[in-house]
Amino acid sequence: MAQLWGGRFTKQTDAAVKAFNDSIGFDKRLYRQDITGSMVHARMLGRQGILSAEDCEAIEKGLEGILADIESGALPLMDQVSGISEYEDIHSFVESNLIDRIGEAGKRLHTGRSRNDQVALDMRLYTREAVDDMRERLLHLLEAVLEIMEANTETYMPGFTHLQKAQPTTLAHYLGAYFEMLRRDYGRLCDCRARMNECPLGAGALAGTTYPLDRAYVASELGFDCATRNSMDSVSDRDYLLEFLSDLSIIMMHLSRFSEELIIWNSNEYRFVEMDDAFSTGSSIMPQKKNPDICELVRGKVGRVYGDLMSLLTAMKGLPLAYNKDMQEDKEPAFDAIDTAAACIPLFAEMLRTIRFNKEVMEKSAMRGFTNATDAADYLVVKGVPFRDAHGIIGRLVLRCIDEGKGIEELPLEELKTFSDKFEADVYDAISLRTCVNKRLTAGAPGEAAMAEELAASRAWLKAQKEVQ
């Protein structure tokens, strides 16, 4: 018997309806969570005297056998010839197979349980593992970013606003911004995990059950902090998934920005970086091409993850309490978002590790484009000129430099003096690239001392997270 609910029906389900309704094609990946949940449920029923010890033992052994056979391939989840399944969903698959294997005792497993709280539990277990896995992947990426930062505190480069050169900075500082974004992403995943870690099993179909279940026991056996509080909410809450997909969307958005950055830096015009051959692809027609496809794909895949989040938000928005079949639509977007982010994060980390930074090109670029104009104005301020006047003086000076095709530091002192008599010989040192960067000492700035503090704090934070992971 493939269906769990034939009793009140007088007709077979229409074949198209069955195909439309079935979810095993995608929820089959919950088999391990489903079996784990069932084992704990059965054990609890035994402890509470709801099931006999023999039945419990038979169920547990039967479930162990099913798990082993699924994992070895002896028990395929889908029919290997047709590619479809006679079972409606993974819950029916496991329960029906259990009954086939152990008979009567198997029919007692579903006592005090509904597929509504069962699927709520399975998805939560699956999501919790995915959150933990994603945290680990993020830590590896953070490590890759931090290592590049630590090696590049003296790699000078321009910082941009409006994609126009603004002020000089270092690669360590630049990448530090991405470290911070990803660090917050990691924190968001931790928050999500803490909020979702409550066990919905025992909520029944929606209103609990008349059996004396021990929900606290089940929760603790499955590693939850506690049982959920309201049984209707327990079977109809998908907030934790939405929260996780939002977190994944933000992570992907950050990776997309990072990708865009690298794509620009890798262009012939910038040549700040060279992607490793192993992480680039060529063109079928243009022999000279070496394209940053990994970055472009990561940037492109963000759309899928946003779409997954939107699908689920939209699926949930009009649902009255409690369970509605619409909720079965949570799985494909969730799995797609998880698979996408899980693939992008480590690939991105490996790609980063193999990038070559063209330090000379970056430094030269930092010296052009008047990135020291703010410092030249600040120089005059130190000499007593009000900032607004200094801004005007340097603006006129830049105009002259553009005319002459020179940098501010290339004008002789006499010429500088025609703009302000406050200019002295020490101006050249004050507006040199190294001074411009290293004088920036406010916390969070690229100056050597500030950066050393940022790096030490980041390293200590990362070490602490790795220890708790």
Ligand code: ARG
């Ligand atoms: N396949 C269903 C889902 O994923 C399982 C829950 C079915 N519950 C029900 N009352 N039909 O949501």
